[in-house]
Amino acid sequence: MLEITPAHYTILSAALFSIGVIGVLVRRNIIIVFMAIELMLNAVNINLVAYAQQLQNLIGQVFVVFVIAVAAAEAAVGLGILLAFYRNKETVNIDEMNVMRW
Amino acid sequence: MPAGFSAADFYYILPELLLTGGALLVLMLSVLTPKQDGLLLVAALATVGATLAVVVSFAGLDVTASRGLLAIDGFAAFFKVVVLLSAALTLLMSSPYLKTEGIQAGEYYFLILCAALGMMFMSSGLDLITLFIGLETMAVSFYILAGFLKPNPRSNEAAVKYFLLGAFSLGVLLYGMSLLYGATGTTHLSGIAAALGGASPSLVVILGVVLVGAGMGFKIAAVPFHMWAPDVYEGAPTPVTAYLSVGSKAASFAMLIRIFIEGLPAVGAEWTMLFYALAVVTMTVGNIAALTQSNLKRMLAYSSIAHAGYLLMGVVVGTERGVAAMLVYLGVYVFMQLGAFAVITMMRRSDIIGEELKDLNGLSKRSPIVAFAMLFFMLSLGGIPPTAGFMGKVWLFGATIDAGFIWLAVIAVANSAVSLYYYLRVVVFMWINEEEGVGSPLTIGPAMSVALGVALFGTVVFGVYPQFLFEHAEAAARSLDGIASITLR
Numbered sequence: 316m317l318e319i320t321p322a323h324y325t326i327l328s329a330a331l332f333s334i335g336v337i338g339v340l341v342r343r344n345i346i347i348v349f350m351a352i353e354l355m356l357n358a359v360n361i362n363l364v365a366y367a368q369q370l371q372n373l374i375g376q377v378f379v380v381f382v383i384a385v386a387a388a389e390a391a392v393g394l395g396i397l398l399a400f401y402r403n404k405e406t407v408n409i410d411e412m413n414v415m416r417w
Numbered sequence: 418m419p420a421g422f423s424a425a426d427f428y429y430i431l432p433e434l435l436l437t438g439g440a441l442l443v444l445m446l447s448v449l450t451p452k453q454d455g456l457l458l459v460a461a462l463a464t465v466g467a468t469l470a471v472v473v474s475f476a477g478l479d480v481t482a483s484r485g486l487l488a489i490d491g492f493a494a495f496f497k498v499v500v501l502l503s504a505a506l507t508l509l510m511s512s513p514y515l516k517t518e519g520i521q522a523g524e525y526y527f528l529i530l531c532a533a534l535g536m537m538f539m540s541s542g543l544d545l546i547t548l549f550i551g552l553e554t555m556a557v558s559f560y561i562l563a564g565f566l567k568p569n570p571r572s573n574e575a576a577v578k579y580f581l582l583g584a585f586s587l588g589v590l591l592y593g594m595s596l597l598y599g600a601t602g603t604t605h606l607s608g609i610a611a612a613l614g615g616a617s618p619s620l621v622v623i624l625g626v627v628l629v630g631a632g633m634g635f636k637i638a639a640v641p642f643h644m645w646a647p648d649v650y651e652g653a654p655t656p657v658t659a660y661l662s663v664g665s666k667a668a669s670f671a672m673l674i675r676i677f678i679e680g681l682p683a684v685g686a687e688w689t690m691l692f693y694a695l696a697v698v699t700m701t702v703g704n705i706a707a708l709t710q711s712n713l714k715r716m717l718a719y720s721s722i723a724h725a726g727y728l729l730m731g732v733v734v735g736t737e738r739g740v741a742a743m744l745v746y747l748g749v750y751v752f753m754q755l756g757a758f759a760v761i762t763m764m765r766r767s768d769i770i771g772e773e774l775k776d777l778n779g780l781s782k783r784s785p786i787v788a789f790a791m792l793f794f795m796l797s798l799g800g801i802p803p804t805a806g807f808m809g810k811v812w813l814f815g816a817t818i819d820a821g822f823i824w825l826a827v828i829a830v831a832n833s834a835v836s837l838y839y840y841l842r843v844v845v846f847m848w849i850n851e852e853e854g855v856g857s858p859l860t861i862g863p864a865m866s867v868a869l870g871v872a873l874f875g876t877v878v879f880g881v882y883p884q885f886l887f888e889h890a891e892a893a894a895r896s897l898d899g900i901a902s903i904t905l906r
Contacts, residue, residue, distance in 0.1 A: 325599070332592055339585050348581060355588030359595050366599035374604050375595075378546055382591060385553045389587075392557050393580045396564050400573040414574050415648045415715075 324365030332358035345397060345407045349390075356386045422483065429482035429489045432471045432497065433537055439464025440530035447523020454522040458512045458864065461526040465505045465533070472497045479896050485605065487541045491896035495744055495889060496540030496671040503664040503751050504533040509868035510759045511656040517767055518566060518654065525565060529660065532558035536668035543679070545594045545604040548672050552590075552636070555668060556583050559661060563653040575652025582635065582645040590632025596625030606680035610899060613683035626684050629676060630691050636669035637725045639695045640702040647706075650718030655765060655772075658714055659758030662721040667747050670728055674743075678735060679899045685735065692733045693825065700726025700832045707839045713761050714772050716839060717754070720798060723836060724750060727829060730813055734820040737894045742816035744890035745883070746809035752875030753797040753806055759868050760791045763859045777846040783858040788847045790873050797876045799840040800833045805879035812887070 331354055338351025360379045367375030401407055427434070443460050450456060476494040481487065507529055515522050535554030542548035560583065564576025598604050600622045601612035613622060631642060638646040650658045677688055703723030710716035728750075731743025764771030781788040797806030810833060817826040861869070879886050 328595075332588075335588065339581075345577065345581065349584070352581070352584045352588055355585070356591065359588065359591040362592065362595040363598065366595065369599070370602045372602060374546075374602075375598055378595075378598065378604060381546055381550060385550070385587075388553070388557055389560075389580075389584055392560050393584065396560060396573070396576045396580050399564055399567050400577045403568070403570045403573050412574050412577060414571050415651050 321365045321369035324361055324368075328358045328362040328365065331355075331361065343409045345400075345409055348409065349393060349397075353386065353390070356382060426483045429475070429478075429480065430487065432468045432475070433534060435471060436464060436468045436530060436534050436537065439467070440527050440534065443530065444523060444527045447521070447527075454512065454515065457522050457526055458508060461508050461530060462505060464530060465501050465508065469498065469501045469505075472501065481543060485607075486544045486547045487538075488543050488898075489541065491889075491893040492671070492674075493537075493541035495748075495893035496667060497537050499667045499747060499751055500533055500536040500540065500664050503660060503667070503755060504529055506751075506755045506759070506868045506871060507656050507660040507664070509864045509871075510659065510755075510762045511654075512864045513862045514654065514656055514762050514765060517765055520565060520654075525562070528558045528562050532562070532660070532664065536664055536671075539668040540671035540675075542672070542675065543606050545597070545606070545609075545676070545680075548675065549591065549594065552669075552672060553587070555665060556587070556636075559583075559657070559665060562657045563649055563661070565654055565657065569652075571652040572654065573652075575649045578645050579649040579653075586632050586635030586642065589628050589635070593625045593628025593630075593632060596621050596628065600625060606675060607898065609680045610682055613681065615683070618684045618687065622684060623687060626681060626688055627691065630688060630695075633669060633673045633676070634695060637666055637673065637728075638722050639725050639729065640699040640722065643699070643703070643722050646722055647715050647718040650721070651712060651715045651772075655714065655758060655762040658718075659755050659762070662717070662758070663751050663754050666721065666725060666728075667751070670732075670743070670747065673732060674740060674897070677732065678740070678897060682899050689733055689735065692729050693822070696726050696729035696733055696825065697828055698726075699723070699729060700829060704832050704835045704839075707836070710839070711774050712772055713774055713777075713843070716774070716843075717757060717761075720836065720839070721754065723832065724754075724798075726832070727810070727813060730817050730822070730825060730829060733822060733825065734816050736816075736820060737891075737897075738816045739820060740897065741887075741890045741894035742809075742812040744893055745886050746813045748886050748890065749797070749805040749809040749875070749879055752872045752879070753794045753804070756790060756794040756869065756872030756876060757798065759865065759872055760787055760794070763787065763861065763865060763869075766859075774843065774846050775850075777843060778850045780847040780859075784861075787859055787861065787869070790869055791847060792844055793873060793876050795840040795843050797880070799837045801837075803877075803880045805876045805883070808880055808883040808886075812883075 335351045335355035339348050342348050363375040363379045443457055446460055472494055479490045482489055532555045535551045538551030542551055560580045563579045564572050566572035601609045634642040700723045703719050707716050707719035728743055731739045797804035800806045800810040814826045
């Protein structure tokens with residue numbers, strides 16, 4: 316049986332983070348982009364918990380609690396902003412965000 | 418470390434407590450006394466004033482509070498003064514703007530104060546978690562403020578873009594922080610510095626440094642992480658843009674310096690290279706893109722990107738003198754940038770958006786005082802004597818040359834020469850294109866005239882008498898831990 320070590324978790328975290336970054340870059344629906352960002356934040360959480368286990372100190376776990384709380388606050392504000400955007404534009408597609416261009 | 422919090426901890430965060438209390442008071446007042454926007458403005462300004470007074474009285478201290486999580490030192494005091502000044506000026510220039518746009522003032526003022534609270538924690542935090550919470554307190558307030566004009570599609574778009582890229586940059590920053598935590602076993606900056614000292618940095622540390630650098634690069638709008646800035650600056654309500662380009666930038670620089678100079682001096686050689694490249698690209702791209710803009714807010718957005726490039730030079734130098742020069746430049750930037758935005762805010766009238774360059778036509782005839790003020794702000798942003806901007810540039814470029822970064826200074830000087838073109842173009846529109854002057858003179862209310870007066874005062878006085886600013890900036894830079902450990906490279 317393969318033993319799961321903290322290194323495995325950091326690899327998982329790196330993979331999840333990369334999926335999140337790619338999602339932000341390629342998806343066109345704002346909600347899905349937002350979900351990809353949440354994926355990135357959760358990759359951070361996995362990393363922090365894995366390191367906290369490996370280092371045997373609790374700082375990482377404390378950090379995770381803060382990241383989760385902030386992510387929740389951001390989600391609330393972000394969805395509110397998105398709703399205001401949707402009311403005016405009737406769309407949540409990133410390509411439709413074109414009032415301002417340089 | 419003591420086990421719990423003591424009375425002293427609460428004493429040292431008195432400015433933050435005052436600001437929090439005042440912000441909540443403003444919010445409650447707005448519910449209890451509807452339609453009393455003047456009262457709310459006074460309450461908000463009194464809060465900022467009281468906080469400022471306590472911050473100034475703490476300026477001589479050099480202690481850590483809350484179990485080492487917060488530094489109450491000259492550096493924090495300098496940035497807190499900058500942040501509170503920009504909050505006060507933003508409040509003053511907001512009040513007529515809010516009337517024109519028909520915005521409820523209560524929540525707006527509350528969010529301005531909340532953002533200032535976050536910025537204060539960013540300038541005094543000594544722990545990655547504290548700094549990150551401060552950053553988010555600021556950022557979430559700004560997401561809402563950017564989209565405050567709910568029926569306006571441009572404001573909506575600015576808020577969505579700022580939110581998406583801000584949250585993305587937060588992910589990048591936090592991933593970098595998690596790697597630094599994994600490599601060092603602590604999130605405290607001095608602990609990180611101690612753990613990294615000596616041994617050559619591992620790949621994880623380098624990756625962490627690069628990701629944290631990229632995350633901070635988003636916040637200070639350094640190229641190539643600047644894509645959000647022009648759109649957000651253009652779409653957000655004008656006073657919010659002003660606040661964003663001064664307060665948020667200053668606080669992000671404070672956090673950047675805390676993390677890199679106090680926390681990561683061991684990898685100084687690596688991040689100096691990173692910021693050198695960022696500074697060069699940022700000032701060049703910012704200035705060149707600003708040349709072709711016809712929208713004033715967008716032009717100032719690119720100009721503020723270019724200024725972030727200049728400011729990064731101080732971080733590259735990284736010595737006491739470099740940081741002090743950067744602080745001088747920031748102290749000057751507050752006045753000239755907020756002044757310029759105050760003029761743009763004034764140009765928004767009930768039927769005129771007034772953000773285009775051509776809206777300035779013949780302003781020298783219509784409102785000579787405002788036009789003269791704008792002239793000073795533009796000269797100062799371009800770095801022409803005898804304005805404060807010149808003093809800031811002299812010091813910053815001088816520190817860069819003395820540290821041996823001759824080419825960086827040469828590029829910066831060339832860039833400021835380019836920037837003169839678009840700053841002086843504003844002056845040309847005000848004075849020379851007189852024939853097709855649109856509309857009436859600008860009305861300057863009492864709040865706006867105070868904001869404009871303070872900005873003009875700072876721009877002029879620090880140009881002829883910069884010693885005051887120099888001394889405080891030097892004292893602030895000296896109070897940074899680990900600043901001496903970075904020697905000339």
